[in-house]
Amino acid sequence: MVELISRDEHEKLYLQLFEILKRKIENKEWTSGMQIPTEDQLCRMFNVSRATVRNAVLELVRQGYLVRQQGKGTFVSSNFISEGIIMTTVFKKLWVEDDTVFSKELLAKTVMMPVGDLSKELEIPENRHIIYIKVRWFKESEPSILQESFIPFNVCPHLIEEDVENQSIIDLFEKKYSIKITKVFNYFDIVTLNKEVIQSLNISQNAFAIEMIQKVFSGNTVVLLNRLYKKNDGNKLFIAFQRKAL
Numbered sequence: 001m002v003e004l005i006s007r008d009e010h011e012k013l014y015l016q017l018f019e020i021l022k023r024k025i026e027n028k029e030w031t032s033g034m035q036i037p038t039e040d041q042l043c044r045m046f047n048v049s050r051a052t053v054r055n056a057v058l059e060l061v062r063q064g065y066l067v068r069q070q071g072k073g074t075f076v077s078s079n080f081i082s083e084g085i086i087m088t089t090v091f092k093k094l095w096v097e098d099d100t101v102f103s104k105e106l107l108a109k110t111v112m113m114p115v116g117d118l119s120k121e122l123e124i125p126e127n128r129h130i131i132y133i134k135v136r137w138f139k140e141s142e143p144s145i146l147q148e149s150f151i152p153f154n155v156c157p158h159l160i161e162e163d164v165e166n167q168s169i170i171d172l173f174e175k176k177y178s179i180k181i182t183k184v185f186n187y188f189d190i191v192t193l194n195k196e197v198i199q200s201l202n203i204s205q206n207a208f209a210i211e212m213i214q215k216v217f218s219g220n221t222v223v224l225l226n227r228l229y230k231k232n233d234g235n236k237l238f239i240a241f242q243r244k245a246l
Contacts (some may be wrong), residue, residue, distance in 0.1 A: 014051075017048060035073045036076065102137050111129050129153040133149040134149075155218075173223065181223075182217055188211070189211045193229060210229070
């Protein structure tokens with residue numbers, strides 16, 4: 001049975017179609033590697049314009065649900081996230097294995113131009129605005145982690161209005177703005193810290209800390225870059241993975 005698009009809804013037609021097609025993939029009605037109907041076929045199936053179909057399909061490609069093959073068509077991604085290993089998303093589980101309770105304090109949230117190598121890391125032009133968010137995490141009452149987040153402004157402009165102190169950026173992406181996270185790259189190093197980070201974490205001059213650079217993707221687009229600095233406070237670094245049931 002074909003789901004119908006409602007023209008009485010306030011939501012744009014292509015977003016309705018996007019959700020319908022996404023459900024077909026997530027519910028495995030369209031399986032991994034399967035070729036989806038052509039644009040003309042989708043237009044007829046859902047009684048919508050070619051532009052509506054194209055926008056919905058492009059968004060599914062951007063978020064990693066579909067892949068396009070030149071001269072062949074569009075296919076359900078064989079690397080679709082629901083069939084592989086996924087990360088647990090609770091922040092404290094990223095860093096510590098015990099039941100330590102973390103609290104956080106929002107230090108900054110603003111729109112700015114990229115500086116240094118940010119445009120390269122985010123894969124955007126140097127003249128594009130980004131959203132900058134800075135948070136300090138506390139273990140009990142002691143500062144433990146400093147986190148800086150950088151988001152291309154065009155990815156989610158309304159994020160600047162959200163309560164990011166009490167909500168996860170990734171949860172907002174996925175649950176409110178339908179930005180599907182498809183992969184996350186983490187890079188670790190041991191570094192000496194600059195004066196600003198030293199003061200924020202209340203540690204001694206020339207102290208070492210763990211640095212994690214985290215690149216978060218939707219499809220092949222970088223939607224979030226995190227820089228995190230964790231001081232040596234007795235907690236072992238811990239990252240958990242889990243496999244979804246097939």
